[in-house]
Amino acid sequence: MELLSKDSIKMYSYENRLKTFEGWPFEENCSCTPDNMAKAGFIHTPSDNCPDIAMCFFCLKELEGWEPDDDPEKEHKSHSAACQFIALKKKVEELNVEEFLKLHREKQKFQIIKSSKDDFTKFEGAVKQRRAELIKTAKGEE
Ligand SMILES: [Zn+2]
Numbered sequence: 001m002e003l004l005s006k007d008s009i010k011m012y013s014y015e016n017r018l019k020t021f022e023g024w025p026f027e028e029n030c031s032c033t034p035d036n037m038a039k040a041g042f043i044h045t046p047s048d049n050c051p052d053i054a055m056c057f058f059c060l061k062e063l064e065g066w067e068p069d070d071d072p073e074k075e076h077k078s079h080s081a082a083c084q085f086i087a088l089k090k091k092v093e094e095l096n097v098e099e100f101l102k103l104h105r106e107k108q109k110f111q112i113i114k115s116s117k118d119d120f121t122k123f124e125g126a127v128k129q130r131r132a133e134l135i136k137t138a139k140g141e142e
Helices: 006-010 014-019 034-039 072-079 097-138
Strands: 042-044 054-056
Touching (some): 034 072
Antiparallel strands (some): 042 054
């Protein structure tokens, strides 16, 4: 994994995050506009059943079920207290190289945790299935 690959740093840009909010259900007269969502670090990650899923590009926390009055920054902080991006006192552009690299390392920790969780879930699924098969066999159902 390349530390500073283009993909891994792309979403530090507010403009790039904003672009993902095409089709976002809350456009006007509300708190969770695309602008505020992108400012709070979110990117839009809709699925077929859920048009309003947003994920922090940094801590990878996914939130859905947005209400017009939800404040993206507050929601982000309350659901992901460990996110260093939303806790930043400066803008990303104002960080020096050392500060940025330190921040970016934290981002990669979130990524590793998430991908090992995904692997674990897959593994757990496979174990469950295998166990069910064994039980069937043991009961002589096959
Ligand atoms: Zn976050």
